[in-house]
Amino acid sequence: MQDQVSENLSERLFSKVRKIQETSTISNSAETMDEPCGEQVLIEGVCSNAWYRVLRRTYWIWQGADPIELEEVLSRIATGEGERSHPDKLDTLKGYAPGNWIYEFSQLAGEYLKKGRDLEEAQMPDAARNAYLLAARYYSLASYPHLKGDELAEQAQVQGNLAYRDAGRLMPVAxxxxxxxxxxxxxxxxxxxxxxxxxxxxxxxxxxxxxxxxxxxxxxxxxxxxxxxxxxxxxxxxxxxxxxxxxxxxxxxxxxxxxxxxxxxxxxxxxxxxxxxxxxxxxxxxxxxxxxxxxxxxxxxxxxxxxxQFFVESPLFNQAPPMLRASLANRLGADAKDWALLQPQCQIFxxxxxxxxxxxxxxxxxxxxxxxxxxxxxxxxxxxxxxxxxxxxxxxxxxxxxxxxxxxxxxxxxxxxxxxxxx
CATH class of the missing domain: 3.40.50.1820 (Alpha/Beta hydrolase fold, catalytic domain)
Incomplete structure (x- = not known):
């Protein structure tokens, strides 16, 4: 019964959003993205011109993601067929369909959520908790970078929090x-x-x-x-x-x-x-x-x-890659297209x-x-x-x-x- 409820919830959450706005166009209406040339190594991960999102492989693996599963998902995203919001960005495939970032990570998350339900029903609480945590991890990845107004990502967040609470019931202290x-x-x-x-x-x-x-x-x-x-x-x-x-x-x-x-x-x-x-x-x-x-x-x-310094010095502020620009603009209710106008606003921080x-x-x-x-x-x-x-x-x-x-x-x-x- 729990499996059916979870599956029905997923269907309700995602069935009507197949043509919803793609993540890279939220909080950045620019047709092209102003960004540093080549690969940019940040302390969190790598910003590549081929990807809109900053890829934090090592950090995600440390958080619990399986390295093989992670690479398989990234590979499916990279080879996905369909229209992209930005043809030069692999992770900007439109629609909730194979090759779309949110779709691929949500599918994997859903598998672990079901696995967690099955393990809990089989009276294996520790294994169930770990499966729920992996479901939460992959739903969080599906939602990344968690932009307000990104309807698909917000639905993945809902699922991620549900999975996390399921794991929480089975923690040593609830x-x-x-x-x-x-x-x-x-x-x-x-x-x-x-x-x-x-x-x-x-x-x-x-x-x-x-x-x-x-x-x-x-x-x-x-x-x-x-x-x-x-x-x-x-x-x-x-x-x-x-x-x-x-x-x-x-x-x-x-x-x-x-x-x-x-x-x-x-x-x-x-x-x-x-x-x-x-x-x-x-x-x-x-x-x-x-x-x-x-x-x-x-x-x-x-x-x-x-x-x-990042907020008050333009040369540092302008080093921000596209995803970070959109994330900051999103929290301010602004458009990263107007990046030069954002820097004076951000000096308040x-x-x-x-x-x-x-x-x-x-x-x-x-x-x-x-x-x-x-x-x-x-x-x-x-x-x-x-x-x-x-x-x-x-x-x-x-x-x-x-x-x-x-x-x-x-x-x-x-x-x-x-x-x-x-x-």
């Missing part, structure tokens, strides 16, 4: 979904606990403007849970469960509300040991919160955060311009991590952020491959939290 009141609306967050028999330290985690909160389970499972640290994931403004909240200068307003809710309303949380980990724009949120809530945050870690980072100091311990070759968070921003805390530390990485760097960043982050949580 996943808890928090509904946090905020201005007559609700902020949705997923709370993972290593134990519900006593209070535990908790870290809020948020990513970039092209990631979902269901993308961070591996960080919890491998790094936080073994050290007795809980995790509350939150979507950034304009994304996923937080898509109803626009991205504005006060980037941290949702997380500030979540912080107060954790302190005052959640009985499993040690309210004297709450921290935050932010990646990319999530790092902007974490740093901002360190100034606004110095008495309530125990420590933060920022990984490759967008802080200042500079924490230096806001009179915070590099201007005053906070007592919240800040771990600032970045890569020497990162245009979004140059080395000077990394060091400026660390020096903006009375108890700051900078870690500037300069080696590839990316995942070795990323693994070190996460290990350093976990050690930093343990140090300041007195674990």
């Amino acid at each position: 996943l808890r979904e928090l509904k946090i009141p905020f201005r007559d609306k609700e902020i949705c967050g997923y709370l993972h606990l290593p134990s519900d028999e006593h209070t535990v330290p908790v870290v809020m985690v948020s990513g970039s403007i092209d990631s979902l909160q269901i993308d961070f389970y591996r960080f919890y499972e491998q790094y936080l849970a073994p050290n007795g640290i809980g995790m509350l994931t939150l979507d950034m403004p304009g994304i996923g469960h937080s898509s109803q909240f626009p991205l504005v200068q006060d980037t941290s307003r949702l997380h500030q509300a979540a912080l107060h809710y954790l302190r005052d309303e959640v009985p499993w949380v040690d309210n004297q040991r709450i921290g935050m980990v932010g990646v990319r724009l999530g790092g902007n949120v974490a740093a901002r919160l360190a100034y606004l809530e110095p008495m309530h945050l125990k420590a933060i870690a920022c990984i490759g955060p967008g802080l200042n 500079s924490l230096k311009r806001q009179g915070l980072v590099g201007v005053t100091k906070t007592r919240v311990p800040i771990l600032s991590i970045g890569h020497k070759r990162d245009f979004i968070c140059p080395e000077s921003d990394i060091r400026t952020l660390a020096s903006s805390s009375h108890y700051g530390k900078a870690l500037v990485l300069d080696k590839l491959p990316v995942m070795q760097v990323f693994d070190r960043a996460l290990r350093e982050t976990c050690d930093w939290l343990k140090l300041h949580f007195n674990i």
